[in-house]
Amino acid sequence: MSSIMQDYRIQTEPFYRPTHNEIVLYEQAYKHRIPLMIKGPTGCGKTRFIEYMAWKLNLPLVSLACNEDMSSSDLVGRYLFDAQGVTWHDGPLTLAVRYGGICYLDEVVEMRQDTTVVIHPLTDTRRILPLDKKGEIVHAHPDFQLVVSYNPGYQSPTKDMKPSTRQRFAAFEFDYPDAAIEAEIISHESSIPIEIANNLVEIAHKSRKLKHHGLEEGISTRMLIYAGILISSGIDPHTSCDMSMVHALTDDPDIILALQGFVDAYFKSN
Amino acid sequence: MSNHRPIKLNSYYKDFTSQTSVNIRESLMRPLTLLSNGLLGFELKLQLYGQDNSDELPIRPILSDTHLFLPDADLYTSDSDVYLLYRAAIAHAVAHLRYSPRKSFSRTLKPMTIAVVSAIEDARVERLLIQDYPGVIDWFIEFHIKEISCSQLSFSSLISRMNLALIDSQYQDNSYWVNKAKNMFEAQKDLSNYSAFRRLGSILANDMGQMRLPFDPHYYVVSPSYRDDNSFLWDYEDFDTSILDKHEIHDKNLVIQSQQSQDLKTEICNYNVMAEVELERKNYPEWDNRLLINKNNWCTVIEKLFTWTGESNFEANSMDRSILSLLSVSSSDRSHRLRRQWEGDELDLNAAIEGMINRQLGLDFEPRFFTRMKNEKHSSSILVLLDMSESTNELVGNMSHSVLSVEKKAALLLAQLVIHIGDRIAIHGFSSNTRAEINYYRLLEFGEPLDPVVINKIQSATARYSTRMGAALRHAFTCLRQESTQHRAILLISDGAPSDVDVFFNDYLIEDARVAVEEVRKYNTKVYCMAIDSLADSYIRTIFGYGNYRIVDNLQSLPKYLLDIYDYLKMK
Ligand SMILES: Nc1ncnc2c1ncn2[C@@H]1O[C@H](COP(=O)(O)OP(=O)(O)OP(=O)(O)O)[C@@H](O)[C@H]1O
Numbered sequence: 005m006s007s008i009m010q011d012y013r014i015q016t017e018p019f020y021r022p023t024h025n026e027i028v029l030y031e032q033a034y035k036h037r038i039p040l041m042i043k044g045p046t047g048c049g050k051t052r053f054i055e056y057m058a059w060k061l062n063l064p065l066v067s068l069a070c071n072e073d074m075s076s077s078d079l080v081g082r083y084l085f086d087a088q089g090v091t092w093h094d095g096p097l098t099l100a101v102r103y104g105g106i107c108y109l110d111e112v113v114e115m116r117q118d119t120t121v122v123i124h125p126l127t128d129t130r131r132i133l134p135l136d137k138k139g140e141i142v143h144a145h146p147d148f149q150l151v152v153s154y155n156p157g158y159q160s161p162t163k164d165m166k167p168s169t170r171q172r173f174a175a176f177e178f179d180y181p182d183a184a185i186e187a188e189i190i191s192h193e194s195s196i197p198i199e200i201a202n203n204l205v206e207i208a209h210k211s212r213k214l215k216h217h218g219l220e221e222g223i224s225t226r227m228l229i230y231a232g233i234l235i236s237s238g239i240d241p242h243t244s245c246d247m248s249m250v251h252a253l254t255d256d257p258d259i260i261l262a263l264q265g266f267v268d269a270y271f272k273s274n
Numbered sequence: 275m276s277n278h279r280p281i282k283l284n285s286y287y288k289d290f291t292s293q294t295s296v297n298i299r300e301s302l303m304r305p306l307t308l309l310s311n312g313l314l315g316f317e318l319k320l321q322l323y324g325q326d327n328s329d330e331l332p333i334r335p336i337l338s339d340t341h342l343f344l345p346d347a348d349l350y351t352s353d354s355d356v357y358l359l360y361r362a363a364i365a366h367a368v369a370h371l372r373y374s375p376r377k378s379f380s381r382t383l384k385p386m387t388i389a390v391v392s393a394i395e396d397a398r399v400e401r402l403l404i405q406d407y408p409g410v411i412d413w414f415i416e417f418h419i420k421e422i423s424c425s426q427l428s429f430s431s432l433i434s435r436m437n438l439a440l441i442d443s444q445y446q447d448n449s450y451w452v453n454k455a456k457n458m459f460e461a462q463k464d465l466s467n468y469s470a471f472r473r474l475g476s477i478l479a480n481d482m483g484q485m486r487l488p489f490d491p492h493y494y495v496v497s498p499s500y501r502d503d504n505s506f507l508w509d510y511e512d513f514d515t516s517i518l519d520k521h522e523i524h525d526k527n528l529v530i531q532s533q534q535s536q537d538l539k540t541e542i543c544n545y546n547v548m549a550e551v552e553l554e555r556k557n558y559p560e561w562d563n564r565l566l567i568n569k570n571n572w573c574t575v576i577e578k579l580f581t582w583t584g585e586s587n588f589e590a591n592s593m594d595r596s597i598l599s600l601l602s603v604s605s606s607d608r609s610h611r612l613r614r615q616w617e618g619d620e621l622d623l624n625a626a627i628e629g630m631i632n633r634q635l636g637l638d639f640e641p642r643f644f645t646r647m648k649n650e651k652h653s654s655s656i657l658v659l660l661d662m663s664e665s666t667n668e669l670v671g672n673m674s675h676s677v678l679s680v681e682k683k684a685a686l687l688l689a690q691l692v693i694h695i696g697d698r699i700a701i702h703g704f705s706s707n708t709r710a711e712i713n714y715y716r717l718l719e720f721g722e723p724l725d726p727v728v729i730n731k732i733q734s735a736t737a738r739y740s741t742r743m744g745a746a747l748r749h750a751f752t753c754l755r756q757e758s759t760q761h762r763a764i765l766l767i768s769d770g771a772p773s774d775v776d777v778f779f780n781d782y783l784i785e786d787a788r789v790a791v792e793e794v795r796k797y798n799t800k801v802y803c804m805a806i807d808s809l810a811d812s813y814i815r816t817i818f819g820y821g822n823y824r825i826v827d828n829l830q831s832l833p834k835y836l837l838d839i840y841d842y843l844k845m846k
């Protein structure tokens with residue numbers, strides 16, 4: 005395969021702790037190149053999972069974080085000026101389509117619906133990507149697979165995918181791992197004792213119940229890992245949690261006080 | 275008193291004390307409720323209660339299965355300690371609720387025995403709680419230490435010293451009784467064995483009796499002050515000494531207060547009933563989910579002229595800023611930006627580069643290099659429908675705002691925003707008193723400016739009766755249909771529960787409302803609900819459908835929610 009994709013290969017095995025049978029399911033979906041949609045709250049392990057699968061299946065991984073201002077050129081590519089005049093540059097999506105690999109579009113609902121439609125011909129049996137500007141039709145490499153992710157929890161009434169987009173995907177529903185597994189992950193990633201990790205997970209669970217009571221989203225696995233890292237580098241648990249979990253999560257003084265209460269309940273002072 | 279975060283706590287207080295009118299105790303109710311619900315795992319209502327001035331005894335929190343009443347008296351705590359005290363009281367309450375048996379039979383017990391057994395039980399459940407939450411020991415221990423320094427040799431003093439000895443392993447005491455209590459307590463390995471500790475308490479009470487220390491149940495209070503009065507533990511039925519006068523006084527207070535406010539409310543309502551002038555009547559069908567038919571002309575909506583006292587101290591200016599400042603960063607102006615225009619205020623860089631490239635490649639291109647703000651006048655009409663039923667008088671969570679006041683605030687903020695942008699908005703309200711009387715008020719009409727008179731009028735709207743949502747929605751749509759704008763939408767703001775006095779099946783009005791929403795949507799009109807009650811989730815979803823409602827959980831985010839909702843309502 006082309007060396008262009010070398011940079012997109014994952015060299016060492018990422019740490020991934022399976023939470024259910026998602027690895028087997030993914031492998032089957034990949035076998036048939038079914039496009040996948042991964043739903044789940046922020047920081048629960050979606051990206052890590054895809055990195056792991058890309059490594060396991062020995063595929064390049066091209067990731068792109070989506071936003072509202074993105075145009076289809078940001079996905080497929082565009083002409084740019086250079087010394088020779090103008091040259092075509094493949095966008096991230098085109099790279100994966102042309103040379104094979106997983107294209108991972110993070111937060112896909114942020115993208116405007118009229119931009120999202122460029123993936124339509126790629127994600128049905130045609131598996132083609134027309135580059136209108138360039139006058140080329142790229143036939144997808146046999147290894148190509150499209151994966152998108154988003155967080156359905158934000159409940160923003162303006163953001164959703166068109167049915168015609170949604171229905172091209174099979175979906176995984178991710179959530180924060182079960183308490184014991186989550187603690188294991190945190191303990192591994194931040195090298196803190198499992199008892200401290202357990203406490204952090206308990207605090208996170210309490211914060212997740214505050215969703216709809218003033219929090220848009222509870223404390224994520226990612227935040228817990230940050231807290232763990234600070235703790236393992238010698239900062240006391242109260243300060244670590246304050247920094248990485250409490251103040252990072254919200255500005256609402258009432259919620260801050262409640263979250264600090266949870267932290268105080270699990271960690272003694274001194 | 276030490277705590278981990280003196281600085282942060284202070285900044286929290288400063289926020290409030292700079293606004294002189296804000297009561298720190300009341301404002302602590304929300305964070306403390308979140309804390310206690312989190313620690314407990316289910317809902318416990320926190321409520322402040324005042325002290326009867328004539329009662330000189332110090333008061334204590336009172337716990338029931340559903341409520342924790344926290345004393346709101348200066349005698350009980352100063353403003354600077356109140357957070358730590360309430361926090362400890364909550365943790366102690368959580369310990370009881372998790373681990374104490376309820377309402378033990380007390381008739382055969384002497385008051386002194388009850389006091390000792392209760393103190394042992396307090397210590398037992400706190401230990402259990404500390405196993406769950408190791409940090410809470412710090413919340414308790416300071417109060418015990420403070421208690422010791424100011425006591426002499428007496429029944430109360432010995433109990434306080436025992437309390438400290440049972441929570442603080444460092445503490446040394448020279449009293450035989452305290453040490454016996456400690457040794458027996460520590461010897462008892464299984465903390466969940468309530469009856470073993472109960473026996474232990476009886477033995478200690480017996481020893482105490484032999485010491486012949488004076489004990490007067492009238493003047494005995496549980497210590498330290500964060501602990502509840504232990505009425506939670508005992509069933510005093512048939513227990514006919516006057517030991518309980520104290521409790522009766524508290525309870526009576528509570529009853530009297532709520533009775534008074536009830537009378538006041540009824541009075542206000544009656545006043546309004548007299549002052550109303552009827553404008554128009556219109557009949558609507560209602561969906562019967564049992565018979566599966568529309569019952570024609572079943573409900574009568576009566577439009578009434580809204581009369582108000584003309585007094586309100588609403589500051590229109592402070593409101594302006596909060597939402598309009600958000601507007602500048604909102605996505606709502608972005609979605610109004612038109613790209614690739616022939617002319618405009620700003621260069622569309624992507625379009626320009628692409629154009630130059632196309633020229634270089636010898637392709638066709640149009641010099642549409644500009645962006646410009648879309649400025650369509652009155653492209654949408656939004657009707658805000660306020661639920662003005664009795665239930666909206668309730669406070670939101672543990673805040674000091676009623677649902678209705680939040681509804682009004684939301685409606686006014688949205689009206690400002692919509693009028694500022696140049697769309698059309700109306701604010702209507704309703705309440706129902708059986709199917710024969712669905713009262714409907716037009717508080718702000720489409721096209722009417724939001725002047726101080728209107729703002730006052732909306733501010734003074736009061737709540738009464740019930741919530742027949744379906745009929746109100748149908749009538750709101752009748753009003754909205756007159757609008758000839760491109761997009762039309764109804765935003766219902768409510769605490770969520772449809773109900774009426776002549777309906778006895780819970781789902782009947784929910785189903786009718788759901789059908790009404792469907793009917794309105796057939797006419798290309800959006801219907802969205804903003805619910806001011808986090809418990810409303812289930813039926814709100816039934817009525818409005820997934821993604822078509824939003825639960826408002828805190829006031830700070832209200833402007834942001836409104837912007838979101840407005841963006842959505844004016845979308846095609
Ligand atoms: N199952 C898991 N195995 C190993 N690590 C995990 C697992 N789940 C979460 N993590 C850890 O949590 C961190 C955050 O996860 P990740 O970045 O994958 O979140 P995400 O779901 O992609 O979030 P976002 O939606 O914000 O992109 C990872 O860096 C990883 O350390």
Ligand SMILES: [Mg+2]
Binds near residue numbers: 366370396501502504
């Ligand atoms: Mg008690």
